[in-house]
Each structure stands twice: as C-alpha cells, then as structure tokens.
Amino acid sequence: MKNMSKRDVTIIKNAIFLVVTLILMMIVILSMIIPSLEEYRAKSIKSRQNMTKLNYAKEEYNKKLREFKSLQKKSKFILNNFQNRFSIGKFLSDSRKFFTNTSMIEISQDDVDKHFKVYEFEATTNIKSPKSFYEFLEYLSSYYNIIEAEFPIIFNSKGSLISAKFRLKVHNLKK
Numbered sequence: 001m002k003n004m005s006k007r008d009v010t011i012i013k014n015a016i017f018l019v020v021t022l023i024l025m026m027i028v029i030l031s032m033i034i035p036s037l038e039e040y041r042a043k044s045i046k047s048r049q050n051m052t053k054l055n056y057a058k059e060e061y062n063k064k065l066r067e068f069k070s071l072q073k074k075s076k077f078i079l080n081n082f083q084n085r086f087s088i089g090k091f092l093s094d095s096r097k098f099f100t101n102t103s104m105i106e107i108s109q110d111d112v113d114k115h116f117k118v119y120e121f122e123a124t125t126n127i128k129s130p131k132s133f134y135e136f137l138e139y140l141s142s143y144y145n146i147i148e149a150e151f152p153i154i155f156n157s158k159g160s161l162i163s164a165k166f167r168l169k170v171h172n173l174k175k
Helices: 006-074 076-081 088-095 130-140
Strands: 101-111 116-127 146-158 161-173
Touching (some): 006 076, 088 101, 130 146
Antiparallel strands (some): 101 116, 146 161
8 A cells, every 4th residue: 555656546446435415415316215115105105095085986977877768768768757847738638548537636736846836736637437547547657747646535426427626746847
C-alpha cells in the first residue's frame, strides 16, 4: 500500500464516495418507494374487493333482469290490459253471453296512486245455472280489462232463474 500513488488514492476515495452516495440514494429512494408500495398493495386489495362486490351486484342485477323480463313476458296480456279503457256498455253486452239480465252501478272510483285508478261496481244479474256464472268468472281472466270479482257473491232463487249480486273492481292506468 505504500506504493499507491495519489492518483490511486483519489480513485479509491472517489469509489468509496460513490458507493456511500449510492447506498444513501438507495436508502432515500427505498424510504419513498416502500410506503408507496404498501399504499399500492392496500389499494390493490381494496380494488379487488370492490371488483368482487361489483361482479356480485352485476350477477344479481342480471338475475333480477332475467326474472323481470320473464315475468313481463308472462304478464304481457295483463300489462297491456291495464291500458284499455273500461266501457260499461261493452261489458254489459259481453256479459249477455252468460246472464239473462245484468245491471251495474258504479260504487266508487279510487286513485290507488299516481299511476292507477280502480273503479268499483255492484252487479246484479239473473242466470239460469251456477255453471254460467263460473264460466263468466273464467271469462273475466281473458277479458280486455283487468277485472276482479270480489266475494261474497250472493245467490238467490227467483223462480227458474238465479239472481246473483256481486262486486267487480276494474283496474286501469290513469291517463
């Protein structure tokens, strides 16, 4: 080592200085990067959790959408019938297929909410047999309006005819 020149000593000092500087720079860089990496890892975990929740929500949404579309397809007839206006005259003429005499009195008209309206009628009819009344109830399910027959239905004998008194509710959309 005695034979080392000033030049060699300077090179060694510069090399040591360079190594120490590099070590200090690495320490400073790592002290800045490590917290960022921890934050990145925490955000990455949170992001994966959110993606899992999002995928679950999408699956639930798609499931409910399929159920809704299926129900909408099955109930298309009923949904379309909500839009048809109810006509007492047409209903009375259609009911002649089942009854010999029918009269209807409007009892009330309720606004169920801002979209629906319910008309309530009391019907008095004369029928030849209870079978025709049950055929009428079956006919209501395919009528072009949404009509609900309410119970009790009062039957009274009137000679060869049977008098029936019952309530009907007609459901419509407000227009």
